[in-house]
Amino acid sequence: MTETALKTPWYYILLALAGGDRHGQSIAREVLGLSDGRVRLWPATLYRAIETLERRGWIEELADPRRPPDESERKRFYRLTRTGRAVMAAETERLAGVVRLARSRVKPRTVEGR
Amino acid sequence: MSRLAPAAYRALLSIAPRRLRRRYGPDMVAVFADALADAADAGARAVAVAWLRAFADLLSARIREPIDRRDPSPGPAEREVVMLSTDLRYTFRWLGREKFSTSLVVGMLALGIAANVVVFSLVDGLFLRPFPFRQPERLVYINETAPRWNLDVVGVNYPDFVQWRQHVTLFDAIAAWDEVSFNVSDGNTAERIDGATVTYDFPIALGIAPVRGRMFTPEEDRPKAPPVVLIGQALWRQRYSSDPNVLGRTLRLNGVAHEIIGVLPKAAEFPARIQLWVPLAGDPAQPGQSYGLSGVGRLKPGVSAEDGEKDLLRAHQAIWEARDKEKIVSPYAHPLRQEFARNFKAQARALLVATSILMIVACANVASVMLARALARRREIAIRLAVGASRARLAQQLLVENLVLSALGGTVGLLLGMWALRALVAAAGDQVPPWATFTLDWRIAVFTVLLAVATALLFGWAPAFHAIRGSLRGALHEAGTGTTATPGARRTLSFLVGAEFALAAILLVCGGLLLRAYDRVQRVDPGFRLERVLTFSLSLPQATYSCRRTTAPCSRGPWDSCCCSRQEPTRCPPGTRRGSIR
Structure with a gap:
């Protein structure tokens, strides 16, 4: 497991796959939607990340028969593995911890304060 | 998205590491197509940015490839960042050291790119970009010609037009207009504003809709109909501060009150x-x-x-039979752009050729400087190889250097081009037709920058590549003995220099001739003295000056056949000695 932050694209890809199996293009769209258009995964970034995540065993490519039936095109589909899910959970915990810490140090600006 | 974009991106993919390209190539094209489609919705600038981002994305994949391939244990890939920043730091240090040749290359690239981008944007605005109307390819310009009287254009006759309008079958709409200018007054101020009298189907033919209010009705386009007027968006802004309640107000045109019934968009100008x-x-x-x-x-x-x-001619047949039996006048139609852009065709073509030559000269210049630089570095490369640098590492370093150099040139060139285009359009003022919009064309921007990058890469990398691949001993020896280039390199250099001189000479001669011609035109003797002569025109509104048309032209020429009842002497403006009215 990682102690340092996951790269942003990695985290978002894991998040996108947490909702279901997807192919690359659909991951990119989902990430764009999840981040309100702030994170666009450009092709090389996306597939380098997918490659790395696959090699680390965090995601896996689906074999042909297990693909969603309506997708006739020859696209590679990916699924989040158990390890991937654990990594994502750990990263989410870490981020939550950071946010908690930040919240305790920085007083959120109240409405009257403005 | 056009079919061109995926092909272009596929070509760009050659930058990406081969492994990535082989495995994911088509998928990457699809992902990029998504991004490009989103960008296309946001406008041309977003499209240009998308291409640059995609380029940077592929480039960074390329640069990080060695780390990717090794992909060590899981963990933050800090090392790749270090490697890249080492390359970049080294590059900037090297560029700083060689200030002269760096600024030479960057400057030449910038000038060539700027000139090309500006001229292409002008050509694009005038000839390639569609008119700001809906489906502009369906629009034709219609006029009448009288070849037997040696008149190319005689203008459209209203009864002819009405005849066509009733009988054409291949047109959705045809309209006629005439340009006139009006004395506009509402209370205290009066000004002269260009306008047009148009038939009610004019906006239908052009496919424009008012931003406020409504268009003319066929009933309003008849003699003695209540006077109504449509105003342009600019006038609406200047005179009424874009007041939404402008509709229904009256505007005095040539002394006659007209009701404002609508506001037309800028495209209608x-x-x-x-x-x-x-x-x-x-x-x-x-x-x-x-x-x-x-x-x-x-x-x-x-x-x-x-x-x-042909349809127009068919509709015109009845007129020939009725009142033009000799078929003196006949209608014609040709594409709108042909009519309005032909004035600029010669200039635009000359400019395009000139800047293309300029770009070639710039590329040749860059090539020779890069060649010289690369030759000078043979020794350094040989030494680095000798102390154990890997060839791949050196090649990557050179790639980063050349890319940084051409990126600098490209950026400066694009900025310069943008600025020059704005300055040029501002300086041209009235000569720029308002329907043409000139914006930096992202296609040509991408093309020119890629061309520059390719030049820099090819000529900067090739000699260095030789040094890397060649025998170490030879390179060290050669480099050690002096700075004389090998015969091959010398031949390339002298060829480049020769070609450049030839092209520069052509440009110089053409430029000189152009200046000389301009000088000549300035000195043409018009047959009278131009100094201290002012011209002005004054038109008296019929409503207040009640002009009476005399049937017989008076002795002073046809222009005096309209005599005015208010006999006010026209006083000369202060500082003028003598005036006369035609």
Whole structure:
């Protein structure tokens, strides 16, 4: 497991796959939607990340028969593995911890304060 | 998205590491197509940015490839960042050291790119970009010609126009207009504003809709109809501060109160800076009407301009039979752009050729400087190889250097181009037709920058590549003995220099001739003294000056056949000695 932050694209890809199996293009769209258009995964970034995540065993490519039936095109589909899910959970915990810490140090600006 | 974009991106993919390209190539194209489609919705600038981002994305994949391939244990890939920043730091240090040749390369690239981008944007705005109307390819310009009288253009006759309008079958709409200017007053101020009298189908033919209010009705386009006027968006802003309640107000045009019924968008300012539109209100029954209108027609989908012209001729047949038995005047139609852009064709073509030569010269210049630089570095490369640097590492370093250099040139060139285009359009003022918009064209920007990058890469990398691959001993020896280049390199250099001189000479001669011609034109003797002569024109509104047309032209020429009842002497403005009125 990682102690340092996951790269942003990695985290978002894991998040996108947490909702279901997807192919690359659909991951990119989902990430764009999840981040309100702030994170666009450009092709090389996306597939380098997918490659790395696959090699680390965090995601896996689906074999042909297990693909969603309506997708006739020859696209590679990916699924989040158990390890991937654990990594994502750990990263989410870490981020939550950071946010908690930040919240305790920085007083959120109240409405009257403005 | 056009079919060109995926192909272009596929070509760009050659930057990406081969492994990535092989495995994910088509998928990457699909992902990029998504991004490009989103960018296309946001405008041309977003599209250009998308291409640059995609380029940077592929490039960074390429640069990080060695780390990717090794992909060590899981963990933050800090090392790749270190490697890249080492390369970049080294590059900037090297660029700083070689200030002269760096600024030479960057400057030459920038000038070539700027000139090319500006001229292409002008050509694009005038010839390639569609008019700001809906489906502009269906629009034709209509006029009449009298070849037997040696008149190319005689103008459209209103009764002819009405005849066509009733009988053409291949047009969705045809309209006629005439440019006039009006004395506009409302209370204290009066000004002269260019306008047009148009038939009610003018906006239908052009496919424009008012931003406020409504268009003319056919009833308003008849003689003695209540006077109404449409105003342009600019006038609306200047005179009424974009007041939404402008509709229904009155505007005095040539002394007659007109009701404002609508505001037209900027695209309607066609063909020149027109701000007021009033109905033509012609009467086809009135005999002996002059020629002088212009026409525009919207063809039905899929109909060519030639077929449209045949349709017009067919509709005109009845007129030949009735009152023009000798077939003196006949209508014609041709594509709108042909009519309005032809004035600029020669200049634009000359400019395009000149800047293309300039770009070639710039590329040749860059090539020779890069060649010289690379030759000078053979020794350094040989030494680095000797102390154990890997060839791949060196090649990557050189790639980063050349890319940084051409990126610098490209950025400066694009900025310069943007600035120059703005300055040029601002300086041209009235000569720029308002329907043309000039923006930096991202296609040519990408093309020129890629060209520059390719030049820098090819000529910067090739000699260095030789050094890397060649025998170490030879390179060290050669480099050690002096700076003389090998015969091969010398030949390339002298060829480049020769070609450059030839091209520069052509440019110089052409430029000189152009200046000389301009000088000549300036000195043409018009036959009278131009100094201290002012011209002005004054038109007296018929409503207040009640002009009486005399049937017989008076002795002072046809211009005096309109005599005015208010006999006010025209006083000379202060500082003028003598004036005369035609």
